[in-house]
Amino acid sequence: DAGITQSPRHKVTETGTPVTLRCHQTENHRYMYWYRQDPGHGLRLIHYSYGVKDTDKGEVSDGYSVSRSKTEDFLLTLESATSSQTSVYFCATREGTDTQYFGPGTRLTVL
Amino acid sequence: AQRVTQPEKLLSVFKGAPVELKCNYSYSGSPELFWYVQYSRQRLQLLLRHISRESIKGFTADLNKGETSFHLKKPFAQEEDSAMYYCALSQYNTDKLIFGTGTRLQVFP
Numbered sequence: 001d002a003g004i005t006q007s008p009r010h011k012v013t014e015t016g017t018p019v020t021l022r023c024h025q026t027e028n029h030r031y032m033y034w035y036r037q038d039p040g041h042g043l044r045l046i047h048y049s050y051g052v053k054d055t056d057k058g059e060v061s062d063g064y065s066v067s068r069s070k071t072e073d074f075l076l077t078l079e080s081a082t083s084s085q086t087s088v089y090f091c092a093t094r095e096g097t098d099t100q101y102f103g104p105g106t107r108l109t110v111l
Numbered sequence: 112a113q114r115v116t117q118p119e120k121l122l123s124v125f126k127g128a129p130v131e132l133k134c135n136y137s138y139s140g141s142p143e144l145f146w147y148v149q150y151s152r153q154r155l156q157l158l159l160r161h162i163s164r165e166s167i168k169g170f171t172a173d174l175n176k177g178e179t180s181f182h183l184k185k186p187f188a189q190e191e192d193s194a195m196y197y198c199a200l201s202q203y204n205t206d207k208l209i210f211g212t213g214t215r216l217q218v219f220p
Contacts, residue, residue, distance in 0.1 A: 031206055033207075034142055040212060042213045045207060050206055058207070064121065068145070090154070090155065091120070094206075099160065100208060102154045105154060
């Protein structure tokens with residue numbers, strides 16, 4: 001599991017509220033990723049990081065921001081949650097040319 | 112544009128039947144292809160990657176560059192193979208994976 005945890009695991013919030021999801025890893029992997037998983041869309045990349053304070057946008061970055069102030073933590077923030085952001089969010093990490101390792105996921109519901 | 116296509120949303124078979132989960136890709140360079148599996152309520156995990164050319168849990172996949180396919184096969188399905196399967200492509204010398212939409216495999220007893 002590459003020592004990847006996500007918090008919270010479940011969250012219900014209201015439209016317009018800010019939400020922050022946390023991904024924590026203990027493997028000192030350089031790369032970290034945030035995906036969302038939706039039926040019919042598979043996994044889509046939101047943002048990723050290739051080092052501390054180095055991030056870049058993915059395929060579906062609108063409405064999301066990220067921060068990585070230390071190697072082990074990668075935060076995903078929804079500044080003002082919308083119902084379209086109801087999804088399951090997965091974090092992943094990678095080192096070198098190895099595969100990506102995934103966290104357990106966070107189920108977010110925006111009412 | 113790079114794309115991974117999994118044409119089947121759901122594949123249902125009986126135990127002991129052969130299984131083939133289809134994956135086609137579009138990419139102009141030299142791709143690296145993967146199959147990930149997600150069992151019920153669990154995280155995604157790597158099943159196999161084409162460069163390692165190994166068989167995991169009886170599954171194999173061969174990269175066919177002519178047909179741009181990377182189909183996942185197993186000669187005799189087991190009930191514990193029931194899961195969501197994702198095909199993914201990594202662009203050479205980049206940091207990102209592109210996933211297909213996934214195929215749910217149901218194996219009935």
